[in-house]
Structures are given as C-alpha cells and as structure tokens.
Amino acid sequence: MxxxxxxxxxxxxxxxxxxxxxxxxxAVIVNDGPRSAAAGVFT
Structure with a gap:
C-alpha cells in the first residue's frame, strides 16, 4: 500500500x-503543522 x-x-x-x-x-494520519483537529470515521 x-x-x-x-x-x-x-x-x-x-x-x-x-x-x-x-x-x-x-489508518492514522498525523498533521505536524501548527494547527490541529481530530476526526474519526467508523464503518
């Protein structure tokens, strides 16, 4: 992948x-920038 x-x-x-x-x-996606947010997707 x-x-x-x-x-x-x-x-x-x-x-x-x-x-x-x-x-x-x-999967894990990380934002290394100065602004951050969190979200989750479940199926």
Missing part, C-alpha cells in the same frame, strides 16, 4: 485483524 501526502502530514496503515483477508484495516 502506498500513501501520498502533502508536506506536514504523515500517514500509516496497520492490520488490526478486522478484515478476514488480513489486509490493512486501520
């Missing part, structure tokens, strides 16, 4: 065991 992000952001994916296929099913 590849992630393209603008400067000031970091992203990663991990496997939490939610998908039967074993594919990554969790």
């Amino acid at each position: 590849s992630v393209t992000a603008p400067l000031g952001f970091r992203a990663s994916a991990a496997t939490a065991g939610l998908k039967a296929s074993g594919a990554p099913d969790m």
